[in-house]
Amino acid sequence: MTQLLPIATFGEHGLLFKDGDGFDRACAYGAFHLKHPNQIDFTPGIDLAQKYYLDPEGSSDDAYRGFRTKSLERSLMGYSQTGSDQDELLQIEAPLWREYLPHDAAQLLWDLNDLSRKVLTELFIRVGARVSDIDRIAGGLSNNEALQYCIFNHFRSAIDEPVGLTAHKDSGFITTLYTIEDGLESLKDGQWVPFDPLPGHFTIVLGHSFEILTANLESPVSASYHRVRATPRRSEGQPDRYTFGVYIGPRWDQDLFQYDHSGELRPLKSFMDFQKEKAAEMAYEFHPRVEAAIG
Numbered sequence: 001m002t003q004l005l006p007i008a009t010f011g012e013h014g015l016l017f018k019d020g021d022g023f024d025r026a027c028a029y030g031a032f033h034l035k036h037p038n039q040i041d042f043t044p045g046i047d048l049a050q051k052y053y054l055d056p057e058g059s060s061d062d063a064y065r066g067f068r069t070k071s072l073e074r075s076l077m078g079y080s081q082t083g084s085d086q087d088e089l090l091q092i093e094a095p096l097w098r099e100y101l102p103h104d105a106a107q108l109l110w111d112l113n114d115l116s117r118k119v120l121t122e123l124f125i126r127v128g129a130r131v132s133d134i135d136r137i138a139g140g141l142s143n144n145e146a147l148q149y150c151i152f153n154h155f156r157s158a159i160d161e162p163v164g165l166t167a168h169k170d171s172g173f174i175t176t177l178y179t180i181e182d183g184l185e186s187l188k189d190g191q192w193v194p195f196d197p198l199p200g201h202f203t204i205v206l207g208h209s210f211e212i213l214t215a216n217l218e219s220p221v222s223a224s225y226h227r228v229r230a231t232p233r234r235s236e237g238q239p240d241r242y243t244f245g246v247y248i249g250p251r252w253d254q255d256l257f258q259y260d261h262s263g264e265l266r267p268l269k270s271f272m273d274f275q276k277e278k279a280a281e282m283a284y285e286f287h288p289r290v291e292a293a294i295g
Contacts, residue, residue: 004193007201009035010115015122023126023219026204030169030211030224031186033201034119034176040111042178044104049152049242052090053079063102072100076252076289077149083284086155086231087165094148094246101150109150113246116176117141117148119204120248123174127219133265137213138173139251147172147249147271155183155241157231164228164241166282170207171275172249177203179243186226195226202245208278209249209256212268216261252294 006022006029008015017023017032026032036042052067067090072078077091094113097106121141124134139146155164164183184195184203195203211223231241250256255267256274272294279286 003196003198005029005195005198005203006032007035007198008032008204010037010119010122015119015126026206027127027219027221029186029188029195030206030222031195031226032204033198034204036200036202037111037115040108042108044102044108045152045178045244046242048090048102048105049154049244050239052152053088053154064105070100072096075100076293077287078289080287083166083282084161085163085166085228086157086159086161087228088154088156090152091149091247094144094150097150109246112176112178113144113148113248116174116246116248117144119176120174123206123210127214127221128217128259128263129213130265133257136265137250137257138248139254141248145251147247147251149247150244151175151177151247152244153242155228155231157234157240162230164230166284167225167227168278168282169211169223169225170205170247170249171209171278172207172247173210173213174207175205175245175247177205177243177245179203179245181241183229183231183241184226185229186224192227195224207249209271209274212256212258214259216259217263252290 006025007018048064051064054065056062056066067079075092075096079090081088097109135142179197182196185192186195205224206221208223210221214220250271252272254271256269256271257265258268260266276286
């Protein structure tokens with residue numbers, strides 16, 4: 001494995017990078033590794049990531065299965081396939097985790113989300129955002145009112161597509177990703193470089209909304225433009241590649257913000273319009289339930 005990304009921990013003293021230039025490198029790469037908290041059990045997330053797309057079979061783990069066909073009617077996202085790539089994914093908003101997901105998986109996601117909110121808040125402050133602006137920027141982040149959802153990716157090795165996941169910048173501020181297998185890579189200076197996983201660490205990916213927010217600040221963030229390489233067909237009994245994590249971004253019904261050169265916070269456009277533009281760039285269908293509910 002190739003290790004390019006800076007390494008950080010989060011604890012009682014906040015977000016600490018191992019190297020002195022770690023924060024600057026994280027801003028430049030749009031990503032970093034974050035050490036897993038002690039005594040956290042990822043088993044429920046792994047189980048859901050490896051089973052959500054399977055049919056129920058009348059067994060004790062049916063709560064982890066069948067999400068391809070469940071209505072999930074209160075979710076504006078749910079199950080989808082993302083176009084000409086190997087990825088299929090399950091996305092469910094945080095307020096619905098305890099309703100739709102197995103108890104242990106929902107608890108794990110809330111633990112990850114709490115960590116991600118704390119890390120994001122500290123990153124906002126480090127890049128120069130005013131504390132008083134954060135809830136406006138991130139739609140009530142301090143009260144869990146931002147757009148927060150889980151992502152469970154299954155890379156279907158039996159599907160013959162040129163890439164595992166189409167190249168893109170994440171739309172929001174931060175994605176905290178549990179990943180154990182090579183394949184994620186990011187475009188840097190015209191070349192695709194590997195963002196290989198680091199055992200015992202999350203891969204933190206900074207998104208396009210963060211890049212736009214900070215473009216005129218002294219410590220701008222360059223969002224990672226990343227993809228996943230195609231996964232070769234697996235032998236029988238060999239699990240497919242998977243990842244899971246939590247995403248935080250602006251709410252669907254709010255503006256996307258940017259600090260101007262004088263340091264004033266300005267609205268640029270609606271986050272909904274921004275999301276539609278990104279979906280069109282990737283040749284993805286924008287979430288029809290979101291458009292119907294919010295317009």
